[in-house]
Amino acid sequence: MSRVYNFNPGPSALPLDVLQTVQRELLDYRGTGISVMEMSHRSSQFEQINGQAETLVLENAGLSGNDYRVLFLQGGASLQFSMIPLNFLPPQSVADYVVTGSFAEKAHKEAQKIGRIHVAATTKESNYSTIPRQDELQFSEKPAYVHITSNNTIYGIQWPYIPDCGDAPLVVDMSSDILSRELDMSRFDLIYAGAQKNMGPSGVTAVIIRKSLLEKQRDDLPSAMLSYKIHADADSLYNTPCTFGIYIIWLIMQWVKDMGGVKVLGDINKQKADLVYGSIDASSGFYRGHAAKEARSGMNITFRLPDERLEKKFVEEATKAEMIGLKGHRSVGGIRASIYNAMPLEGCQALVSFMDDFARRNG
């Protein structure tokens, strides 16, 4: 077996321990004689997996099941861009969006098709290298909700604080940094994340929603599939969910817990990011980080080299050195190292020795 360090932005690396458990249980899940893939979503075994996955997501997030539900939906984080305004933006209201990157732009664009939207701030003019400060956020009078994107996966910027938006429900796209650092998650009313970055495989979107918000949803939705309340009442089993994906999320939630929880992972993630940013900062301008220092992402580290030829060479040589997935997104160019929870410290150490050596040889 030959595993490489996987810096892919998503789908991305999964913990090896979890993959090995999946492999062990693939043909005969804990004495059932069948695979989880072959199991009814209505079976008691699957209901257990589903229920425990919800409980562990809440536990790892530091939230109480009295106040929140966790839903496992399909359609990606991208469907949430529509579901949120469909459910929570009534015709006479306005929703506020803070636009800090490409996915935030998409969320904003989809919401505009559904209702009245106000942009509370955008950092497009800095080419998404910054996050607005609290005093730069201009909320509307009484927004139906405020939407932010906690980590910009493509440009590599992350909110260093949770904005205060008064009484308005705070909705966050946390696809690329959920459970990666200690945060007061109870500041949010709806948290959503495509699982394929920090929680599991592609095919499932986790939605953590405050129960009291469920009561406020619109009742004129065109499809039951678009209703959070229907999914919540059915424990995510209104229709057939992505059962195998939910199973892997459950295993990963156990792994997070076994690692010591989000606080411990957050400390490791900080060490990982500090190493890579340290190499950028010590390179005398050979590597140029995209993000402003105070907005640097702990998950997606983006940087440029002196020219595109060197960037191509960097990716090729890194691949030969068994580090893959480092090519930046086409809209930013350069290099992006995605270092989600499942990337071990050793992976970042290997990347940094490669970076230091590459700069010495080519600088």
Ligand SMILES: *Cc1c(COP(=O)(O)O)cnc(C)c1O
């Ligand atoms: C990846 C990503 C998305 C898109 O997720 P899909 O599951 O592919 O729809 C949305 N928002 C953020 C912040 C992302 O990183």
